[in-house]
Amino acid sequence: MxxxxxxxxxxxxxxxxxxxxxxxxxxxxxxxxxxKNFKLALYQNPPYPGLPSHYVGLSQAGSVLGSPEFHQSLIxxxxxxxxxxxxxxxxxxxxALAAHRQLKGMAIYxxxxxxxxxxxxxxxxxxxxxxxxxxxxxxxxxxINPHPAILNNPTWALPAVAIIAIWQFLxxxxxxxxxxxxxxxxxxxxxxxxxxxxxxxxxxxxxxxxLSPTIFFGVVIGTIYAFQSFGQIDxxxxxxxxxxxxxxxxxxYIYQALSVQNDxxxxxxxxxxxxxxxxxxxxxxxxxxxxxxxxxxx
Amino acid sequence: xxATNDVAVPRSRNGRRARIVGRYVLLTLGAVVVLxxxxxxxxxxLLLPSQIAHQPPPLIPSDPQWHTYPTAWTSGHLAIYxxxxxxxxxxxxxxxxxxxxxxxxxxxxxxxxxxKTLFIVFLMTLMVPFEVTVATNLSTVSSLGWFNTFPGLTVxxxxxxxxxxxxxxxxxxxxxxxxxxxxxxxxxxxRFLWTVAIPLARPAIxxxxxxxxxxxxxxxxxxxxVTGNDNSIRTVQIGLKQLLxxxxxxxxxxxxxxxxxxxxxxxxxxxxxKQLVRSLTAGAVK
Numbered sequence: 301m302x303x304x305x306x307x308x309x310x311x312x313x314x315x316x317x318x319x320x321x322x323x324x325x326x327x328x329x330x331x332x333x334x335x336k337n338f339k340l341a342l343y344q345n346p347p348y349p350g351l352p353s354h355y356v357g358l359s360q361a362g363s364v365l366g367s368p369e370f371h372q373s374l375i376x377x378x379x380x381x382x383x384x385x386x387x388x389x390x391x392x393x394x395x396a397l398a399a400h401r402q403l404k405g406m407a408i409y410x411x412x413x414x415x416x417x418x419x420x421x422x423x424x425x426x427x428x429x430x431x432x433x434x435x436x437x438x439x440x441x442x443x444i445n446p447h448p449a450i451l452n453n454p455t456w457a458l459p460a461v462a463i464i465a466i467w468q469f470l471x472x473x474x475x476x477x478x479x480x481x482x483x484x485x486x487x488x489x490x491x492x493x494x495x496x497x498x499x500x501x502x503x504x505x506x507x508x509x510x511l512s513p514t515i516f517f518g519v520v521i522g523t524i525y526a527f528q529s530f531g532q533i534d535x536x537x538x539x540x541x542x543x544x545x546x547x548x549x550x551x552x553y554i555y556q557a558l559s560v561q562n563d564x565x566x567x568x569x570x571x572x573x574x575x576x577x578x579x580x581x582x583x584x585x586x587x588x589x590x591x592x593x594x595x596x597x598x
Numbered sequence: 599x600x601a602t603n604d605v606a607v608p609r610s611r612n613g614r615r616a617r618i619v620g621r622y623v624l625l626t627l628g629a630v631v632v633l634x635x636x637x638x639x640x641x642x643x644l645l646l647p648s649q650i651a652h653q654p655p656p657l658i659p660s661d662p663q664w665h666t667y668p669t670a671w672t673s674g675h676l677a678i679y680x681x682x683x684x685x686x687x688x689x690x691x692x693x694x695x696x697x698x699x700x701x702x703x704x705x706x707x708x709x710x711x712x713x714k715t716l717f718i719v720f721l722m723t724l725m726v727p728f729e730v731t732v733a734t735n736l737s738t739v740s741s742l743g744w745f746n747t748f749p750g751l752t753v754x755x756x757x758x759x760x761x762x763x764x765x766x767x768x769x770x771x772x773x774x775x776x777x778x779x780x781x782x783x784x785x786x787x788x789r790f791l792w793t794v795a796i797p798l799a800r801p802a803i804x805x806x807x808x809x810x811x812x813x814x815x816x817x818x819x820x821x822x823x824v825t826g827n828d829n830s831i832r833t834v835q836i837g838l839k840q841l842l843x844x845x846x847x848x849x850x851x852x853x854x855x856x857x858x859x860x861x862x863x864x865x866x867x868x869x870x871x872k873q874l875v876r877s878l879t880a881g882a883v884k
Binding site: 411430 | 622629697703713720724732736737754757759839868
């Protein structure tokens, strides 16, 4: 009996020793800064550098959330998400459907279609920035020549960076959709085919409903991805740009509050907003995972 | 009956052939759309500066200027940036693998007080994206004296809740009998981990490794904040931003640099496609 207790105690010691490295990193770089956001949000930055910041309670959060900059930032963020997620998923689904058949050379097509997943945001921005350039790019050739140039244009800057994000998301979207298609029950598809369902009916009546969990997963992952997009805007637009107010998405706003305005209070309030949005999405995803596991368990 | 069948068979065969051709047309169209931007970057990297601004843009380099590649390598700081990225990525990948394996082992094979609570704590980290913590992390790193150093660049990423979750699932697949047999043979936990658990969980570990590699190599926000203006630890992603700001007559060299920066990842994709897909779809389908 005492041997068992001693052994269990030794096991516990080992377990904590194995967990400690992760716990230290999480404690210092995840939980501490997360909690500190709530404190920083209550303190306002001094008007002149060097003075201590002072406690203002919720008034700072109130004035940030009520400001036109914040509203514009929210609108830009949601417009960006609304462009990137549906188009990225649709593109991925089309590619996945095209590649979902054992044909010669399909392995090469699959590598190509998933390839944008490895290209970094900086690579994508540089490559597309060149293509969208009014002098060296493709647009004059295509007869598209807005003034000011597309990336300096308040109307077109956001759709332009969205195109870059869509292209980058295509690879992940293709991979998710392919995995979903491969998991479809072959018997059901076969039965529908034997019942004489045409390919269009098949697609809308059988494939899409069966694929809906995958599509849902894609929507959540895509939305999180879109909310975290930042590099394209930083590299191609930047605060001096005429199109900037319309591309100042939430994450860029945080970055600016930190590195340009040097305002931790503002950054903290915005971080909490970003957290709430992303948390709701993550919870949605967890609930969905739970349900799937539940079904599989049954 | 017989007659219609005879007519129907070749027609459907033709139909099938047409459908296969149609599918290849669609596939090739998709491939062109996906590859076109990178293809144009390669084309532009091989042009003379005077040709780049030519309209309509040349789609095939008539006189490829291969020297832009060695120039990009030596004239910018690309070699340093790539070295920095390699160090940063190696530290993060190895660190994440070690911390995840250790923690996942504890959760899968050991019983200890507060196990459930601690597991929830680990899962909670998945709900706090790094972007949300960036403000305070920057001041933490500065007060540790880690601004513009490799520890500052890497230490915040040395643990991952996703990795622990993924590897715990893999460890749980290992039959309990195996563990008990090993225990009876007097095999300690660490030896069991090293000789049995890790080899059996290799596919999941490889998937995590590829996933970590991709995430670390492509990081943008944190390296932008934590690296200073000198080039000592600047990564290739931040270097690309500088490359784009160069003059027009250097654009071919900048694009050559961009191609060099994306190349390691393409090679990785071709070799580790299966592992990459496995890690990216963890949770998408069972």
